[in-house]
Amino acid sequence: xxxxxxxxxxxxHFDGKTGNIYASPGRINxxxxxxxxxxxxxxxxxxxxxxxAEMRINDTEDTVMAYAIxxxxxxxxxxxxxxxxxxxxxxxxxxxxxxxxxxxVPVKGFNIAFAGDVPLGAGMSSSAAMESCFAFGLNDLxxxxxxxxxxxxxxxxxxxxxxxxxxxxxxxxxxxVFGKAGCLMRLDCRSREFQYFPFKPDGYRLVLLDSVxxxxxxxxxxxxxxxxxxxxxxxxxxxHPEAKFxxxxxxxxxxxxxxKDEIGADDYRRAKFVLGEKDRVLAVCxxxxxxxxxxxxxxxxxTHEGLSKDYEVSCEELDFLNQIAKENGVTGSRIMGGGFGGxxxxxxxxxxxxxxxxxxxxxxxxxxGHEPKVYDVVIGDGSRKIC
Ligand code: GLA
Numbered sequence: 001x002x003x004x005x006x007x008x009x010x011x012x013h014f015d016g017k018t019g020n021i022y023a024s025p026g027r028i029n030x031x032x033x034x035x036x037x038x039x040x041x042x043x044x045x046x047x048x049x050x051x052x053a054e055m056r057i058n059d060t061e062d063t064v065m066a067y068a069i070x071x072x073x074x075x076x077x078x079x080x081x082x083x084x085x086x087x088x089x090x091x092x093x094x095x096x097x098x099x100x101x102x103x104x105v106p107v108k109g110f111n112i113a114f115a116g117d118v119p120l121g122a123g124m125s126s127s128a129a130m131e132s133c134f135a136f137g138l139n140d141l142x143x144x145x146x147x148x149x150x151x152x153x154x155x156x157x158x159x160x161x162x163x164x165x166x167x168x169x170x171x172x173x174x175x176x177v178f179g180k181a182g183c184l185m186r187l188d189c190r191s192r193e194f195q196y197f198p199f200k201p202d203g204y205r206l207v208l209l210d211s212v213x214x215x216x217x218x219x220x221x222x223x224x225x226x227x228x229x230x231x232x233x234x235x236x237x238x239x240h241p242e243a244k245f246x247x248x249x250x251x252x253x254x255x256x257x258x259x260k261d262e263i264g265a266d267d268y269r270r271a272k273f274v275l276g277e278k279d280r281v282l283a284v285c286x287x288x289x290x291x292x293x294x295x296x297x298x299x300x301x302x303t304h305e306g307l308s309k310d311y312e313v314s315c316e317e318l319d320f321l322n323q324i325a326k327e328n329g330v331t332g333s334r335i336m337g338g339g340f341g342g343x344x345x346x347x348x349x350x351x352x353x354x355x356x357x358x359x360x361x362x363x364x365x366x367x368x369g370h371e372p373k374v375y376d377v378v379i380g381d382g383s384r385k386i387c
Pocket of ligand 1: 032033035036125168171172337
């Protein structure tokens with residue numbers, strides 16, 4: 001994205017003065033879906049697409065003047081307004097500002113203009129890119145950069161929970177803040193320990209196919225899935241009062257089978273997926289260490305199957321893209337992110353890439369009247385100040 005583009009709009013819409021420019025990326029996730037809020041592992045990386053914002057203190061007590069460049073939409077609001085703005089994009093600014101205040105940052109009035117090139121609703125976390133970018137900017141403008149990266153991750157997550165209606169985990173905000181070019185990251189969402197894994201699969205590439213079915217998590221079955229998992233944990237806990245079960249991470253297959261008849265069939269299948277996915281992330285790490293990409297791919301297909309049949313967060317279009325990948329001999333393919341639309345992530349051998357993409361475009365178009373969008377994955381850096 002062009003710095004000059006954002007700057008010219010900022011100058012035009014406010015008082016002609018420049019501010020500071022910050023950027024934060026969207027993310028991919030190789031494997032480990034719906035495991036973050038279950039205390040499990042995830043394997044994301046930041047991408048080279050994201051959100052860029054220019055921000056400047058405006059010397060008012062608490063008036064925010066905000067301009068969404070891509071939408072050509074201007075909203076002004078006060079941080080003291082208990083309801084906050086209505087526009088969904090402005091709620092991210094309002095929410096993060098209040099969450100940063102909770103962390104001791106004396107946020108006052110500011111002007112902000114922002115733009116993004118991470119596709120909306122594609123499951124690449126455009127919302128986390130916004131939260132991290134705005135948090136980073138406010139920490140710099142008002143907080144002497146005293147808030148830690150982890151606290152900014154948590155402020156982004158709290159913004160989703162408290163102002164946007166999505167009870168998400170921490171994967172997206174983590175990836176957006178901590179991303180590093182060329183590296184995937186394995187995060188243990190319970191202990192928050194993580195390692196960078198340089199990712200340069202010799203002879204393979206990662207490509208996303210966007211079904212363009214808009215994935216929208218707020219008010220969606222996403223929160224229901226989380227509730228299902230929590231219900232199962234409660235049930236296991238009731239059976240073992242002597243032990244502490246906080247999330248599905250603490251539950252074994254035996255624990256799950258023990259409560260099978262008490263929890264509904266749906267909840268059982270949801271928990272079964274999560275337990276399997278927890279093991280798959282670790283197996284992918286081993287396979288990557290050994291350079292066994294065919295194994296990585298096999299595990300990705302298993303994840304798709306589980307997300308589609310057990311967790312039920314797929315849709316017809318995504319299952320079709322997965323099927324096309326299989327038929328083209330693509331090494332690994334699965335739904336990426338929260339589900340209910342968005343992209344598949346595909347690990348494909350270089351020599352099969354062209355034919356796969358051509359076939360996917362043709363067959364998807366024949367069936368749904370439009371081609372899927374194709375994004376070649378470039379793993380980029382996390383949140384940063386540009387100037
Ligand atoms: C969304 C959420 C994340 C995570 C994924 C599924 O992207 O924001 O916290 O739960 O879905 O893995």
